Amino acid sequence: MSxxxxxxEPVAAREPVAAPEPAAARPGSTRTGPGRVLVAVYALFAxxxxxxxxxxxxxxxxxxxxxxxxxxxxxxxxxxxxxTLAVGSPTARRIAVLSCSVELAGVLAVGTWSLADRxxxxxxxxxxxxxxxxxxxxxxxxxxxxxWLSRWRRRAGIRRPIVTSAEEASQPAGAGGPxxxxxxxxxxxx
Amino acid sequence: MNGAVPTTIIVAGLALAGYALLTxxxxxxxxxxxxxALGVLEILLLxxxxxxxxxxxxxxxPAGLATLIGYLIAMPIVPVAAAFWGLLxxxxxxxxxxxxxxxxxxVLMVRLxxxxxxxxx
Numbered sequence: 158m159s160x161x162x163x164x165x166e167p168v169a170a171r172e173p174v175a176a177p178e179p180a181a182a183r184p185g186s187t188r189t190g191p192g193r194v195l196v197a198v199y200a201l202f203a204x205x206x207x208x209x210x211x212x213x214x215x216x217x218x219x220x221x222x223x224x225x226x227x228x229x230x231x232x233x234x235x236x237x238x239x240x241t242l243a244v245g246s247p248t249a250r251r252i253a254v255l256s257c258s259v260e261l262a263g264v265l266a267v268g269t270w271s272l273a274d275r276x277x278x279x280x281x282x283x284x285x286x287x288x289x290x291x292x293x294x295x296x297x298x299x300x301x302x303x304x305w306l307s308r309w310r311r312r313a314g315i316r317r318p319i320v321t322s323a324e325e326a327s328q329p330a331g332a333g334g335p336x337x338x339x340x341x342x343x344x345x346x347x
Numbered sequence: 348m349n350g351a352v353p354t355t356i357i358v359a360g361l362a363l364a365g366y367a368l369l370t371x372x373x374x375x376x377x378x379x380x381x382x383x384a385l386g387v388l389e390i391l392l393l394x395x396x397x398x399x400x401x402x403x404x405x406x407x408x409p410a411g412l413a414t415l416i417g418y419l420i421a422m423p424i425v426p427v428a429a430a431f432w433g434l435l436x437x438x439x440x441x442x443x444x445x446x447x448x449x450x451x452x453x454v455l456m457v458r459l460x461x462x463x464x465x466x467x468x
Contacts, residue, residue: 194443198447208417212413
């Protein structure tokens with residue numbers, strides 16, 4: 158009854174209407190909902206950055222050692238963010254926040270450094286020019302990552318505000334008092 | 348090398364991304380239509396892979412051969428990975444994952460051209 162009824166148009170009978178936002182429907186995880194897209198893009202960057210760094214370091218390391226080492230560092234950060242966002246446990250979320258923060262700091266620092274000191278960067282890294290070689294996705298991605306993670310943390314802090322209609326129905330009508338949350342029952346998760 | 352296949356891939360990728368984004372905006376799950384479109388993109392990428400391998404086998408190599416081989420391996424994985432990852436998501440965001448794959452395909456074509464200019468776009 159509290160579910161907002163999606164405007165049902167005739168076409169809805171033929172095409173499956175997506176489930177409501179996982180955020181509202183179930184506890185979910187950082188890998189569901191919009192997180193699914195984040196993990197996909199992070200995986201893409203993890204793959205491309207690590208492959209690129211591996212080729213650069215293996216074939217022409219002396220050409221631009223600083224740039225290639227930074228590429229490798231970026232690759233590690235992307236892999237870490239991909240895995241932790243996909244796992245989504247409280248610990249993983251904390252590491253993901255760290256990874257995204259390092260990533261944002263990295264793209265800002267390396268972006269500035271690459272513009273100020275072009276001699277050190279004869280070849281580009283993922284983060285050169287604030288990720289301009291990658292359509293500035295490296296600059297935007299950690300911002301979305303941190304936004305998504307902060308939204309998640311807020312939701313965890315509210316302590317499961319969403320009660321499904323099934324749970325509501327199973328509660329005795331008179332039990333208006335505070336119901337122990339799952340966290341209280343299972344022990345604190347942090 | 349004829350640029351028809353890469354051009355087709357760029358157009359197909361952008362069309363797929365548009366279709367998938369429309370699905371996301373309309374709050375629909377990914378359906379059979381998106382899966383078929385991903386399949387078409389997969390076939391096109393495999394054809395392009397085959398053309399490049401044939402070109403490599405016939406003699407000339409680019410300077411960044413290792414990178415090119417990496418792209419040859421990664422290219423066909425993109426639509427397959429997007430299909431699996433998108434199908435896991437039972438909300439509008441599954442289609443958004445497919446949109447990412449659609450946008451990656453044109454980027455891959457442009458990068459292939461940069462790695463080996465004989466691959467025309």
